[in-house]
Amino acid sequence: MDNKGVITREKAGEFDAQDEFQQYREEFFLQPGQIYMDGNSLGLMSKRAEGKVLELMDSWKTLAIQGWTKGTYPWFYLPEKLSEMCAPLIGADSKEVMICGSTTSNIHQVISTFYKPNGNKTKIVADELTFPSDIYALQSQIKLQGYDPDEHLVRVKSRDGKMIEEEDIIAAMTDDVALVFLPTVLYRSGQLLDIERLTKEAHNRGIQIGFDACHSIGAVSHQFSDWGVDFAVWCNYKYLNGGPGSVAGLYVNKKHFGITPGLTGWYSSKKDTQFDMSHTLDVEESAGAFQVGTSHILSLAPLIASFELFAEADIKKIRTKSLHITRFMMVLIDQELDGLGYSIGNPTDDDRRGGHICLEHDEAIRICKAMVEEGIIPDNRPPNIIRLAPIAFYTSYEEVFDTVQILKKIVLEKRYEQYGKERNVVS
CATH class of the missing domain: 3.40.640.10 (Type I PLP-dependent aspartate aminotransferase-like (Major domain))
Structure with missing residues (x-):
């Protein structure tokens, strides 16, 4: 995946239609109206686990x-x-x-x-x-x-x-x-x-x-x-x-x-x-x-x-999906969040990158609080890191697209300003 052309939500939908892992979304308890981006900290419960x-x-x-x-x-x-x-x-x-x-x-x-x-x-x-x-x-x-x-x-x-x-x-x-x-x-x-x-x-x-x-x-x-x-x-x-x-x-x-x-x-x-x-x-x-x-x-x-x-699912296929969807998120971040104070803090090369995106912003704590109110569950690591993990099993490309749009809106509309700068007890 490269940066040529503008990525739209329709393009995200095309990736979802081609994604063999879409079948596994039904295996997990995904909450209505919520996008879960914190699987690198606590994975979701599967129906089989229950x-x-x-x-x-x-x-x-x-x-x-x-x-x-x-x-x-x-x-x-x-x-x-x-x-x-x-x-x-x-x-x-x-x-x-x-x-x-x-x-x-x-x-x-x-x-x-x-x-x-x-x-x-x-x-x-x-x-x-x-x-x-x-x-x-x-x-x-x-x-x-x-x-x-x-x-x-x-x-x-x-x-x-x-x-x-x-x-x-x-x-x-x-x-x-x-x-x-x-x-x-x-x-x-x-x-x-x-x-x-x-x-x-x-x-x-x-x-x-x-x-x-x-x-x-x-x-x-x-x-x-x-x-x-x-x-x-x-x-x-x-x-x-x-x-x-x-x-x-x-x-x-x-x-x-x-x-x-x-x-x-x-x-x-x-x-x-x-x-x-x-x-x-x-x-x-x-x-x-x-x-x-x-x-x-x-x-x-x-x-x-x-x-x-x-x-x-096979761990090699999981790794391939993980690399592709995190690459997709990084391209979107470059496309949509330029000039808004965000920067990518993780390695961009596939052989040096794990499973999550490290997004940096001086207002990371308050942005994370605003994200929760918008139905996005992120992960914050002080002082300035927003960790986002699109999980191979249950994260869709459309959810990644929507997450980046919410990140854009929170800063453009200064929605984070209504929240305090203190860290939550569990972040």
Whole structure:
């Protein structure tokens, strides 16, 4: 798609008519009179997800404790079943994936396992634009090893406050670095890092490397196993539509199977010996070892539906649609919003862009409040970012067109001026 010719709503309708993902819109609870552009923060509920929750609740009602081993989805084996379904989304073997924990608890798990300071190799490399929870967890793990985070946590600087250059990350991989932990996609600007290149460069220097894939899984196709990534974590409630606070996921490369995780619990043991009740841990030789406690069965239910949808749609086709519809939005922004104080803050190249648009404006907070009143659900990140995510499954091209028109009207008519500049508690 290029900038030649004026894009009209009729053109948007033509794209919708050709879009094979239109069939999936009926799968989701889309609210009348509302355009949802916040699927990069919380995905919409699917009708299948509602059905799976009811089905798992019914198994509790009718089977009680026998539900652990009986029924359509025996609870004891459900995390492994979901891990198998999730594995294609990141390009991994099913045994390298485990659906468990939360993103932050899983960060603590993998960092406590792979951060082993030795001699002068005591530092962790991260970046200054990463999500705060990642930094808090890294600081905590460094302290637990007896080191000062101010000295031993290296945060690679951004040249422009928006993106991180791979060259700068590689330059930070010095002889005193023990571990590298980075986002796959930067949560503000939507920049997609070159995961394969960074992994290769880290390994060339004898450094293990892991990634936070919260802002890419379900929107970007990965090949973690082929690239040799050591470990990764992610949440399942954004592009994967697993519901608020959904059980998260982690990946551990099979070359690390058999090691004892930094944090262990009952579920770290092999399934067939777990109920031996031994005080000697029989460590599972898969990513399953990185579980700690009992799975949250009812919270796993929506993911059965989600992974079914992704298997049907195919992550590569999802990525193609995502790139096309975000390109469509960027072209419209250039066409309609020129001179109104808006600017695109995300990479424009397809190989550097994740699944959302980063739209910048000095009045972003107030514009977002005005958008909600106009029936558009955006996402705000202070001080000046409006995040907009056209989702492959349920966002139409006409909705993208209408969203840009609303953004235009809000500034032209100064509708944002009636709202306060204070940030909402949840933004």
